[in-house]
Amino acid sequence: MADKSKYLVTKFEWIESKTYRDVMGSRKGIQLIYDILRRYVIRYNLDHKVSKHIYENYYSKNKLASSVTYSGLNKLTGMSMSSIKKCIDALVEAGFMSVEPTSGYTSDKQNVFVLGKVKTYTDGNGMTDTIEFWKVDDVVSEEIYEARMSQS
Numbered sequence: 001m002a003d004k005s006k007y008l009v010t011k012f013e014w015i016e017s018k019t020y021r022d023v024m025g026s027r028k029g030i031q032l033i034y035d036i037l038r039r040y041v042i043r044y045n046l047d048h049k050v051s052k053h054i055y056e057n058y059y060s061k062n063k064l065a066s067s068v069t070y071s072g073l074n075k076l077t078g079m080s081m082s083s084i085k086k087c088i089d090a091l092v093e094a095g096f097m098s099v100e101p102t103s104g105y106t107s108d109k110q111n112v113f114v115l116g117k118v119k120t121y122t123d124g125n126g127m128t129d130t131i132e133f134w135k136v137d138d139v140v141s142e143e144i145y146e147a148r149m150s151q152s
Contacts, residue, residue, distance in 0.1 A: 016147065017140035023094040029079050030087040034096065036076055037113045038134075040066040053102070054112060064116035064132055067102065088113075096136045 058065035
């Protein structure tokens with residue numbers, strides 16, 4: 001059986017959302033930028049100052065966040081810096097994520113991209129589980145719900 005942890009899951013429900021389709025179709029490469037930022041969400045305390053900072057200041061405070069430099073995104077996508085910035089601006093404007101500048105712990109200009117939140121809970125049997133809530137879900141779910149209700 002294939003290792004499913006290697007794959008990024010996109011909810012097919014999102015495709016029902018006109019907002020999602022409009023945002024992801026608005027610029028060439030915007031879906032790729034979003035997928036890369038989701039791919040690099042920090043969920044573990046790694047031995048690297050940026051990863052450690054994100055883990056301690058975001059994930060441990062129930063936020064899904066990643067940090068990739070614009071030059072890193074440029075290397076991964078081949079897109080120009082201005083195109084990358086326009087894609088990120090469109091994702092922020094749509095409410096799919098927020099951006100926070102880093103401060104003091106790295107010499108590179110780097111941003112933290114907050115893409116959602118995390119909720120950890122313990123069930124009645126003492127089993128702990130973590131659920132991730134993506135900001136994109138908040139944006140498109142109300143639209144999808146309203147569309148489905150209007151069809152009933």
